[in-house]
Amino acid sequence: MTDPAFDPVLHMExxxxxxxxxxxxxxxxxxxxxxxxxxxxxxxxxxxxxxDDALEPAPVFTPGQTSSGQAPSGDA
Numbered sequence: 001m002t003d004p005a006f007d008p009v010l011h012m013e014x015x016x017x018x019x020x021x022x023x024x025x026x027x028x029x030x031x032x033x034x035x036x037x038x039x040x041x042x043x044x045x046x047x048x049x050x051x052d053d054a055l056e057p058a059p060v061f062t063p064g065q066t067s068s069g070q071a072p073s074g075d076a
Contacts, residue, residue, distance in 0.1 A: 006036075006039050008031075008032040008033075008035035008036045008039070009028070009032050011035055012028065012031055012032060012035060
């Protein structure tokens with residue numbers, strides 16, 4: 001289920017600097033294997049049927065606030 005156009009080495013070489021990462025040469029083969037696995041998992045998820053209206057944004061979690069934006073009362 002992998003995309004034949006996906007090249008994990010090219011992806012790694014492009015994204016590591018964009019993310020501010022330096023990947024040691026000794027680690028690059030392992031990173032490429034993981035990226036191939038991650039791409040296959042993503043392809044499986046993306047292939048699942050899902051209605052256009054099935055998703056809604058999750059609420060934003062802000063520590064120390066309730067969903068109404070107020071500080072919690074402390075009564076648990």
